Amino acid sequence: MFTYIVRRLLMLIPVLFGVSIFIFFVMRVVPGDVAQTILGTDATPAALAQLRENFGLNLPLYQQYLNWIGGVLTGDFGESMRTGKAILPDILTRFKLTFELTLIAAVISWIISIPLGIIAATKRNSKTDFGLRIVSLLGVSVPNFALATVIILVLSLYFSYSPPVGYVGFFENPIKNLEIIIIPAIVLGTSMAGAVMRMTRSSILEILRQDFIRTIRAKGAKEKVVIFQHALKNAMIPILTIIGLQIGTLLGGTVIIEQIFSLPGLGQLVLTAITQRDFMVVQGSVLFIAFIFVMINLLVDLLYSYLDPRISYK
Amino acid sequence: MENNAILEVKDLTKYFPQKSGFIKKTNNYVRAVDGISFSIYPKETFSLVGESGCGKSTTGRTILRLQEPTSGQVLFKGTDLLDYNKREFRKLRKDLQMIFQDPYSSLNPRMTVRELLKEPVLTHRLVSKKDAEKLVQDIAEKVGLSKEQLNRHPHEFSGGQRQRISIARALVLNPELVILDEAVSALDVSIQAQILNLLMDLQEELELTYLFISHDLNVVKHVSDRVGVMYLGQMMEMTHTDELYDNPLHPYTQSLLSAIPSTNPFQKKERIILKGDVPDPANPPSGCPFRLRCPKAHERCAIEKPAYQEVKSNHFVACHLYDQSENPKQARISVDPTSAAHTTKVDG
Amino acid sequence: NDESSDKSSEGNSDAEQTLKIANDQEPAGLDPHKTPAHSSVRIYSKIYEGLVTFDQDMKLVGQLASDWEQPDDNTYIFNLVEGVNFHNGREMIADDVKYSFERIMDEKTASHISSYFSDVENIEVMNDHQIKFELAEPNATFLTNLTNSSAAIVAKEVVEENEDLQQVAVGTGPFVFEKWVPDNSVTLVKNEEYYVKDEPKLDRVEYFTMKEEAARLSAIRTGKIDMTTLTSKSAVLLDKEKNVDIKDYQSLEYSYVGFNVEKEPFNDEKVRQALSLATDRESIATVVWDGKATTTGPITPAMGDWAIEVEDEELYMRDIEKAKKLLAEAGYPDGFSTTITTASTYADMIDTAQLLQQQWAEIGVKADIKQIEWGEYIDTWSNTSADILIGRNGSGTDPDRAMNYFFSTDGSANVWNFSNADYDKLVEEGKRTIDQDERKKIYDEAQKDLIKLSPNLLLVSPESYVAVRNGVKGYTPYAHNAEDIDQTYKE
Amino acid sequence: MKSFFKRLKNDKVGLVGCIGILLVVILGILAPSIAPYKPEQMFTEHIMEGPSGKFIFGTDEFGRDIFSRIVYGAKVSLQVGVIAVGIGSIGGLVFGLIAGYFQGVVDQVIMRVMDVLFAFPDILLALTIVAVLGPSLTNTMIAIGIVFMPVFTRIVRGSVISVKENEYITNAVAIGVSPFAIIFRHITPNIMAPFIVQITLGLSGAILTEAALSFLGLGVQPPNPSWGVMLNASRTYMEFAPWTILFPAGAIVFTIFCFNLFGDSLRDILDPQLK
Amino acid sequence: MASLLEINNLSIDVKVDKETYNVVKNLSLSIGKKQKYGIVGESGSGKSLTSLSILQLLPDVLNVSEGNIVLSNDLDLTAMSTKEILKVRGKEISMIFQEPMTALDPLFTVEHQIKEILRFHGKYSKKQMDDMTIEILDKVGFAKPKQLLKKYPHQLSGGMRQRIMIAMALICKPKLLIADEPTTALDVTIQAQILDLMKQLTNDYDTSILLITHDLGVIAEICERVAVMYAGTLVEETTVEKLFSNPQHPYTKGLLQSINSLGEKGKRLYSIPGNVPSPKETNKTGCRFASRCPYVMDVCLHEDPPLFTVEDDHYSRCFLHREEV
Ligand SMILES: Nc1ncnc2c1ncn2[C@@H]1O[C@H](COP(=O)(O)OP(=O)(O)OP(=O)(O)O)[C@@H](O)[C@H]1O
Ligand SMILES: Nc1ncnc2c1ncn2[C@@H]1O[C@H](COP(=O)(O)OP(=O)(O)OP(=O)(O)O)[C@@H](O)[C@H]1O
Numbered sequence A: 001m002f003t004y005i006v007r008r009l010l011m012l013i014p015v016l017f018g019v020s021i022f023i024f025f026v027m028r029v030v031p032g033d034v035a036q037t038i039l040g041t042d043a044t045p046a047a048l049a050q051l052r053e054n055f056g057l058n059l060p061l062y063q064q065y066l067n068w069i070g071g072v073l074t075g076d077f078g079e080s081m082r083t084g085k086a087i088l089p090d091i092l093t094r095f096k097l098t099f100e101l102t103l104i105a106a107v108i109s110w111i112i113s114i115p116l117g118i119i120a121a122t123k124r125n126s127k128t129d130f131g132l133r134i135v136s137l138l139g140v141s142v143p144n145f146a147l148a149t150v151i152i153l154v155l156s157l158y159f160s161y162s163p164p165v166g167y168v169g170f171f172e173n174p175i176k177n178l179e180i181i182i183i184p185a186i187v188l189g190t191s192m193a194g195a196v197m198r199m200t201r202s203s204i205l206e207i208l209r210q211d212f213i214r215t216i217r218a219k220g221a222k223e224k225v226v227i228f229q230h231a232l233k234n235a236m237i238p239i240l241t242i243i244g245l246q247i248g249t250l251l252g253g254t255v256i257i258e259q260i261f262s263l264p265g266l267g268q269l270v271l272t273a274i275t276q277r278d279f280m281v282v283q284g285s286v287l288f289i290a291f292i293f294v295m296i297n298l299l300v301d302l303l304y305s306y307l308d309p310r311i312s313y314k
Numbered sequence B: 001m002e003n004n005a006i007l008e009v010k011d012l013t014k015y016f017p018q019k020s021g022f023i024k025k026t027n028n029y030v031r032a033v034d035g036i037s038f039s040i041y042p043k044e045t046f047s048l049v050g051e052s053g054c055g056k057s058t059t060g061r062t063i064l065r066l067q068e069p070t071s072g073q074v075l076f077k078g079t080d081l082l083d084y085n086k087r088e089f090r091k092l093r094k095d096l097q098m099i100f101q102d103p104y105s106s107l108n109p110r111m112t113v114r115e116l117l118k119e120p121v122l123t124h125r126l127v128s129k130k131d132a133e134k135l136v137q138d139i140a141e142k143v144g145l146s147k148e149q150l151n152r153h154p155h156e157f158s159g160g161q162r163q164r165i166s167i168a169r170a171l172v173l174n175p176e177l178v179i180l181d182e183a184v185s186a187l188d189v190s191i192q193a194q195i196l197n198l199l200m201d202l203q204e205e206l207e208l209t210y211l212f213i214s215h216d217l218n219v220v221k222h223v224s225d226r227v228g229v230m231y232l233g234q235m236m237e238m239t240h241t242d243e244l245y246d247n248p249l250h251p252y253t254q255s256l257l258s259a260i261p262s263t264n265p266f267q268k269k270e271r272i273i274l275k276g277d278v279p280d281p282a283n284p285p286s287g288c289p290f291r292l293r294c295p296k297a298h299e300r301c302a303i304e305k306p307a308y309q310e311v312k313s314n315h316f317v318a319c320h321l322y323d324q325s326e327n328p329k330q331a332r333i334s335v336d337p338t339s340a341a342h343t344t345k346v347d348g
Numbered sequence C: 001n002d003e004s005s006d007k008s009s010e011g012n013s014d015a016e017q018t019l020k021i022a023n024d025q026e027p028a029g030l031d032p033h034k035t036p037a038h039s040s041v042r043i044y045s046k047i048y049e050g051l052v053t054f055d056q057d058m059k060l061v062g063q064l065a066s067d068w069e070q071p072d073d074n075t076y077i078f079n080l081v082e083g084v085n086f087h088n089g090r091e092m093i094a095d096d097v098k099y100s101f102e103r104i105m106d107e108k109t110a111s112h113i114s115s116y117f118s119d120v121e122n123i124e125v126m127n128d129h130q131i132k133f134e135l136a137e138p139n140a141t142f143l144t145n146l147t148n149s150s151a152a153i154v155a156k157e158v159v160e161e162n163e164d165l166q167q168v169a170v171g172t173g174p175f176v177f178e179k180w181v182p183d184n185s186v187t188l189v190k191n192e193e194y195y196v197k198d199e200p201k202l203d204r205v206e207y208f209t210m211k212e213e214a215a216r217l218s219a220i221r222t223g224k225i226d227m228t229t230l231t232s233k234s235a236v237l238l239d240k241e242k243n244v245d246i247k248d249y250q251s252l253e254y255s256y257v258g259f260n261v262e263k264e265p266f267n268d269e270k271v272r273q274a275l276s277l278a279t280d281r282e283s284i285a286t287v288v289w290d291g292k293a294t295t296t297g298p299i300t301p302a303m304g305d306w307a308i309e310v311e312d313e314e315l316y317m318r319d320i321e322k323a324k325k326l327l328a329e330a331g332y333p334d335g336f337s338t339t340i341t342t343a344s345t346y347a348d349m350i351d352t353a354q355l356l357q358q359q360w361a362e363i364g365v366k367a368d369i370k371q372i373e374w375g376e377y378i379d380t381w382s383n384t385s386a387d388i389l390i391g392r393n394g395s396g397t398d399p400d401r402a403m404n405y406f407f408s409t410d411g412s413a414n415v416w417n418f419s420n421a422d423y424d425k426l427v428e429e430g431k432r433t434i435d436q437d438e439r440k441k442i443y444d445e446a447q448k449d450l451i452k453l454s455p456n457l458l459l460v461s462p463e464s465y466v467a468v469r470n471g472v473k474g475y476t477p478y479a480h481n482a483e484d485i486d487q488t489y490k491e
Numbered sequence D: 001m002k003s004f005f006k007r008l009k010n011d012k013v014g015l016v017g018c019i020g021i022l023l024v025v026i027l028g029i030l031a032p033s034i035a036p037y038k039p040e041q042m043f044t045e046h047i048m049e050g051p052s053g054k055f056i057f058g059t060d061e062f063g064r065d066i067f068s069r070i071v072y073g074a075k076v077s078l079q080v081g082v083i084a085v086g087i088g089s090i091g092g093l094v095f096g097l098i099a100g101y102f103q104g105v106v107d108q109v110i111m112r113v114m115d116v117l118f119a120f121p122d123i124l125l126a127l128t129i130v131a132v133l134g135p136s137l138t139n140t141m142i143a144i145g146i147v148f149m150p151v152f153t154r155i156v157r158g159s160v161i162s163v164k165e166n167e168y169i170t171n172a173v174a175i176g177v178s179p180f181a182i183i184f185r186h187i188t189p190n191i192m193a194p195f196i197v198q199i200t201l202g203l204s205g206a207i208l209t210e211a212a213l214s215f216l217g218l219g220v221q222p223p224n225p226s227w228g229v230m231l232n233a234s235r236t237y238m239e240f241a242p243w244t245i246l247f248p249a250g251a252i253v254f255t256i257f258c259f260n261l262f263g264d265s266l267r268d269i270l271d272p273q274l275k
Numbered sequence E: 001m002a003s004l005l006e007i008n009n010l011s012i013d014v015k016v017d018k019e020t021y022n023v024v025k026n027l028s029l030s031i032g033k034k035q036k037y038g039i040v041g042e043s044g045s046g047k048s049l050t051s052l053s054i055l056q057l058l059p060d061v062l063n064v065s066e067g068n069i070v071l072s073n074d075l076d077l078t079a080m081s082t083k084e085i086l087k088v089r090g091k092e093i094s095m096i097f098q099e100p101m102t103a104l105d106p107l108f109t110v111e112h113q114i115k116e117i118l119r120f121h122g123k124y125s126k127k128q129m130d131d132m133t134i135e136i137l138d139k140v141g142f143a144k145p146k147q148l149l150k151k152y153p154h155q156l157s158g159g160m161r162q163r164i165m166i167a168m169a170l171i172c173k174p175k176l177l178i179a180d181e182p183t184t185a186l187d188v189t190i191q192a193q194i195l196d197l198m199k200q201l202t203n204d205y206d207t208s209i210l211l212i213t214h215d216l217g218v219i220a221e222i223c224e225r226v227a228v229m230y231a232g233t234l235v236e237e238t239t240v241e242k243l244f245s246n247p248q249h250p251y252t253k254g255l256l257q258s259i260n261s262l263g264e265k266g267k268r269l270y271s272i273p274g275n276v277p278s279p280k281e282t283n284k285t286g287c288r289f290a291s292r293c294p295y296v297m298d299v300c301l302h303e304d305p306p307l308f309t310v311e312d313d314h315y316s317r318c319f320l321h322r323e324e325v
């Protein structure tokens, strides 16, 4: 197992290397010109050319790549072409927010979805089940931007409330920070919950008819124990997969929610950088996000084997 | 005789890494099969008996490379099975079949019996798709499954019925060698009789060879030509069936035979109830694996592992009691007269 | 600290005056010489100052220059205000002015406004508080160009220390840069040593980036912010709100349809005119801008006298028959098929495109709409790779920009392949004519010419809206300086 | 197959879902005859009017009939959903099965490639694909499909890993069944439950992603309607013209709901133990 | 002997494709205190289902359509609420299942699965639980129980799993132990050990045993009374001695003949001709064994045979006895 982890971590090297090459060339394939985007309509061709030169965009591609990756290897992700801000520190600060948002949203979604999924499974085809399925489907099929907008609207119109403006980090002012985070987290949480609930319901159903469940019942276990200890744990693998995916996606940034709630997260960074063709920022953040994904996936794989002793990695 | 064996197992071992903790570091190995050798000759039935957990199933699985062996050789008609590549071996599987111990988990819950039985036929292209149906119905009838049951799924059957499906699934291929892992243990006597008859008929008809893994010594006695007795991953005794039942040498075999339940409620017999349990195969005892439970154990058993040797013609045993090497110590040991075992004569 | 900021957020603290402004865009960077983005300008224009500026009536007044004289058409001598300090405490002197303009004109800087000062031949420091600019030719735009926020005076040592000014800002303006939380807020604090008496009134200004209109709307409603820009649609919603005032003003922007005039069929003037005739500008104003927009020529009405009346322009009066006739004359009696390209980022552009598609269909022009993402749009714009492009421009503060810059053959923003020798001559003359009345005549004519030539169809100029909480006083937006908060305070 | 329909007929819930889907499909196909107006037709005198006899779902900011736009939009949205999810799920199924079954190097390679794909901002991926293949709705759907692939792959692989541990897989190996057949005959049917759930989840995801990509000009081009685009465009009008958002949202929810009902009963029907 | 468990007129129905079949029909039997009661019968005859119905563990598609099951003369198990039956399960009555491979939760250690029962049915200190667990594992024949505790089911052999099951069933010293083929997966030495253990248990804790098996040897070994089932019906019921010495029902006779023919290599074994009837066939009236019965008569095809008392304490469901009685 230990060697497995080491090997997986070593796999990071080719993966990140692949990502770096991929993203580097993608940025060159997609049409668009960072200089023009920055300088707008007023710039002379000379100024544009100069700016491109300043960014090193006139160098041969391999050279550009080597310059960039060389920097990355020494921990220097470069600076944003547009704002001149150092990229890595910016990514890390934003990641803190994104991470917090993800975590809270995930917890909210689990609190909602896993119990509901279980209830739906145990009351299969009853009215309760049906009702819960509708609710979960609403969660899945109502786009979260619509939900977010409705919440903002209702809160401001009927409760004269809107979340505080101006982001503060958790360690600066935890209360204000939570006040800022909580509504977007709820929105994200509910939309995640739908998927987790459905997955929970279906895999619990699958487990509940296994033979060993009967053994546990025969031992005199309360339904609670049967469900929460045994069925849930056994059903956890597909649930975990979906949770891992959701968390992975969220950690990559949630553009729309961040935008609606004016949160300085990773998603905003990447989106702006893409539309502005801020090559360096896009490259840096994609590399970073890829790193996070690989780590999340590793974690999920390790959790698989932690949950299921039959799964072991060599 | 050696060279015309259909299956020759040489020094087969299978160790399972044993893991502990969250990091699951391999800290030890379960010696499920620990260097056993035997041969099976065409058209014979060779039985493996032994305590639960002694490695019978693992032996069977390793022979078929359902688990890769740790070391050793498995020669099928003179060629080492381990030399085949995966594709070739898949073809060969038609001739090497196995019936699994557990009929509950070994059938795909989402296939109907018909699909389950058709699958091997079509996989090995025995007959055309059209003719497959007939073949399936034939075999189903032979194992006692009715036609309408073919459309059912495994969970709708009782344990015995499922076992019959498993048997049909293996036999439909007309294999040369069949490994039957507790194939009839789950069956009631009447069906068991029916299946055993079927197995014997098929053996005759198709010249099958069986490796019969069982702990039902009555059945073993009935079907086998030769029997090997395993204990803790090792072969303890091996000989012809009659010889074994009439003249068991190894104390373990003796206790096994004494434990056969009789079907006559009026005649309760004395038996050797062994103390203790099969030792942990991850930490086998020193010397003889059986010594901790052996009524006849002595000092030497703890120090030295008994050699597996032919003490009589075609009668192999691994016990210091029958050591024929010129170790003078051994001579002093004879059958313990206080032992509850009856009818054990030791001839030298 | 927390307490005081919380209080001020409710707007009832006498101790500290904090104005919270929400904007829809994140600043791109703070270097005035390098960043034209409006989202940046509104911030750095509070930190930096230039030599001259406009007053509310669009009259030139001094800022860092107390006054100036013009010994001849090509020479300007500025006297600098004395006792002005940069935010780092050093006094601002003529050397800084020279340095700043040299930086702008230095190719290496790649400044977007370097072309504004291409006529400048020499800058000479007379003494610490006097500086002379010598131009190669007379240039009527010189002074107005100086009012551009990007023509800011920066401190050399700050540039040298930080390589550029994107992340730092040390100017002479009323507010001092405090911090920038990316994608969230920029905070400025009062320049205690500001040389203009009693200004600014506010202690702090916080700019929040709130891209989502709904979020800005909700924040202004609940008073979490004091001021924000809004679209006309949201502005209507706030009419009922007691605590919020809506301030509107005619913007300097206008929407347009640009043609690649080298490509068939748009190389034919008649086709372009036909399309102009088929265009219902009123309806665009109504549908896209809720009626809060006026039809415009190349110079928007917000530029006051410079703009001509366009209502009576022949090509602005919708006439399907005439349009068809023109098309037929151009050889397209049955119309033609084409593609309208527009940026997906801006709803108004897409809406405009959809309306035009319907309107033009009436003369047989079948247009597909192709919306593209912003980065690609900019690329398409600069490479003229679309046949028809829909967009929005700012007409600047001097008519030269609107006329010369976008449409003369060498105009650096003329991406339309448009070239007309007479027109070129006219706008060049306009640039070189110092006399204002003379100049107006020239531009009147040029505008009429341009409308006739129709390299672009100029559509409408929308109004802009600022929503302001009641307690905010001393704030009036006007087109060329919509965010002037020097006099603003909170009750 | 016959018993499949028979069982579907018995499963009321699934039947409702199935009928709902058919309804939407028919709506999409027969749009020209069902919709009272052309989707791009503007009634400039009727801008932003609420539901009425003339416009049963009201009108949008151009005075276009929302009902007609929803009817026409059905086709685009369904297309996007089905094609994108089709690509994503089939790709994911194949790669997930291979990765989960063979494990080892193959698994590592496939999963790491998926990690790379997954780590890629979907917008960027879509932009790239459109840049390479040219802009069109189909290419956008391909892009969405590729974006979805890693998700399906992970889910499938996760289930395969646990299904693989079953004795019946060993049994099939012993029979000599080829890995290919084991994967398709034994493993695939046993991982259908999470897979079908993910498909139904993916459908709504795809319809909404199309809207997000339209935002970048990568989806359906105006004035053609799709539900996602309608929803997105009307977001700002929520307060004073709620019908502009309510009906497209309703259409999406309805469709997804029907797909889900159908998916659930499909899963149950495929499960012999629930007969 | 006072009866501990009484099954009265039990019928179990299964619904397949909207049709209802009777898989157990009008089964009655009574198990006395400290009694060791055996059920033998053809595979698929409903033995397991009968045992499952005692603790309300039948799968959803199956349900008790008739009859009741009474514990200690006053507790109607079939009528109990879910909450009430929980107290019976594992404590009063415990169960060993037929399928050792899938009957254990694959994700929990042996230790957890055993101790769990203790937690369900009482308050024990950690130490007590440890001791009890070790003790019971020792009793079911594990030499080094400590090492077993941390193992997962997949690491154990079939027999080992079965013994874990037995240990779980015995740890609470139940009044009745239902053992569904408890030793099928075990080798004879362990089987002997287990059977020994069961006997010991009935002595030590007054536990009754309901043993389901097809191994008549096992029945002969430990049971006092025995019921023979065929295709969902009870065909013969009596003491073990009488059954073996004087089998009455043609099916029982066939069974006994089958075992007695075991032994000689190569010799064909006796097996009852024909096959177990399919549910469809059993749904008709008439004796369910009729299709395979060597003594079949007309009446057997048209009428359900009642249970005849053949001699004292010996019952058989066959029309052959009608004339005799
Ligand atoms: N996959 C595995 N991982 C670790 N240990 C295993 C594995 N499979 C079997 N073992 C161990 O190997 C030993 C032999 O097991 P095997 O199943 O071969 O026994 P057996 O002789 O067939 O027993 P039984 O008669 O109970 O089926 C046991 O100790 C078991 O715990
Ligand atoms: N879930 C089910 N659905 C339909 N029929 C079932 C189901 N479970 C069992 N049956 C049927 O009920 C009958 C009795 O099954 P049961 O498991 O009680 O047999 P058994 O006597 O225990 O047999 P064995 O000795 O083989 O275990 C069988 O014919 C079987 O096919």
Ligand SMILES: [Mg+2]
Pocket (backbone or CB within 6 Å): B056, B057, B058, B101, B181, E157, E158
């Ligand atoms: Mg085994």
Ligand SMILES: [Mg+2]
Pocket (backbone or CB within 6 Å): B158, B159, E047, E048, E049, E098, E180
């Ligand atoms: Mg059974």
